[in-house]
Amino acid sequence: MATIKDVARLAGVGLGTASRVVSGKGAVSPATLAKVRKAIEELDFRPSHAARALLSGYSRMIGVYIPILKGTFYTPILQLIDTELRASGLHMVVAFGVGQGDARRQAVEGIEFLMERGCDGIITMSNTLEDADIAAFGTRGSNIVVVNQAFSGLAEQCFVVDHRQGGRLAARALVEQGHRRIAVIAGPSTAPDNVERIDGFMAELQRQGVDTDGIWVAESDFSPEGGWASTEELLASGYAFTALFCANDEMAIGALSHFQAAGIAVPRDVSVLGYDDTPSAEFAAPRLTSVHIPWRDVALSGLNALLNRCYGGERPVSRDYPVSITQRASLGPAPEDKPRKRKR
Numbered sequence: 001m002a003t004i005k006d007v008a009r010l011a012g013v014g015l016g017t018a019s020r021v022v023s024g025k026g027a028v029s030p031a032t033l034a035k036v037r038k039a040i041e042e043l044d045f046r047p048s049h050a051a052r053a054l055l056s057g058y059s060r061m062i063g064v065y066i067p068i069l070k071g072t073f074y075t076p077i078l079q080l081i082d083t084e085l086r087a088s089g090l091h092m093v094v095a096f097g098v099g100q101g102d103a104r105r106q107a108v109e110g111i112e113f114l115m116e117r118g119c120d121g122i123i124t125m126s127n128t129l130e131d132a133d134i135a136a137f138g139t140r141g142s143n144i145v146v147v148n149q150a151f152s153g154l155a156e157q158c159f160v161v162d163h164r165q166g167g168r169l170a171a172r173a174l175v176e177q178g179h180r181r182i183a184v185i186a187g188p189s190t191a192p193d194n195v196e197r198i199d200g201f202m203a204e205l206q207r208q209g210v211d212t213d214g215i216w217v218a219e220s221d222f223s224p225e226g227g228w229a230s231t232e233e234l235l236a237s238g239y240a241f242t243a244l245f246c247a248n249d250e251m252a253i254g255a256l257s258h259f260q261a262a263g264i265a266v267p268r269d270v271s272v273l274g275y276d277d278t279p280s281a282e283f284a285a286p287r288l289t290s291v292h293i294p295w296r297d298v299a300l301s302g303l304n305a306l307l308n309r310c311y312g313g314e315r316p317v318s319r320d321y322p323v324s325i326t327q328r329a330s331l332g333p334a335p336e337d338k339p340r341k342r343k344r
Helices: 004-011 015-023 030-043 049-056 074-087 103-116 131-136 138-143 152-157 163-176 192-207 224-236 249-261 295-311
Strands: 061-066 091-096 121-124 144-147 182-186 216-219 243-246 271-276 289-292 324-326
Touching (some): 015 030, 061 295, 091 103, 103 131, 121 295, 131 138, 138 144, 138 295, 163 289, 182 192, 224 249, 243 249
Parallel strands (some): 061 091, 061 121, 121 144, 271 289
Antiparallel strands (some): 289 324
16 A cells, blocks of 8 residues: 555655645645646555544544433434534544443543544533533533533533423423323433423423422433333322323333333323434324424534534534424323323
8 A cells, every 4th residue: 555655755755745735735836736646646545544634633533422322312413423524524433421430420431532532523412511521621622512411611612402492392282282180201300401391391381270299200211111111100100191291202102112012092092292303203103292302403503513613614503493393193182081090
């Protein structure tokens, strides 16, 4: 395989001159440029990724940290980021939560792993980091973009959604269908975005005159398994309800599966409402009504902002992400008769 030294030797120029031609940086006369390019063509020279990094000062790699490599939420976002980067001659390096520490420690270690690999910039989608963690990165934090969490001293680098509005819309959608006996499967109480959507949901129910003091609420882990287990607990509790709000689609799909196994028809007996509107919602059985969060727009704006910071340019960046309800088959009117206590 030809090297940059071979190119310089064949072209009859110095190594520095050949390097300037390959990197595109620095002045080179037209005649010298032609000689070097001719040598590159004759030798079929293709600089390695490491060589490009040395010549340009950039690794051309963007790191992405996600908490877990599982499920249907992160996959479309990773596909979007990878497609955009490859179209620009860049590469994606992914790290996710591993190790013995808690989610916060895993996020810090994952970001440090990406930094140590020489990534020019990093997108993190963890919602467990704290201000002290960002401050500890020091100047290295200047090329970090945070999706789905806000930090007071990092406003321009944070891209967030109005989850309280998402919770309000979820509550409104249920009340408009006549549901007043509602159960909730929430995500982890340590996740700020979960807390916001549940707060918005409860506040809107109260505004609509629904007594929230007695609402059955379970805390789960955003997984289908967690949705199944919480639904099993709900049915065993004897709590009377006509609708179930799940704080993400994955838990909602677990709930739908358990209802089917228990012989409970959705939406005839119980309505189910999810959150995020991930691709899996469209193909659930029945198809899942969900709070639509424009995650593609959020992730793309975060990526564009990061690339502008790392490499210059004026890629479009938006901070307006309208939240809405995607109506599908899992949400229907509340049964006319009183909600029955459901036991297994």
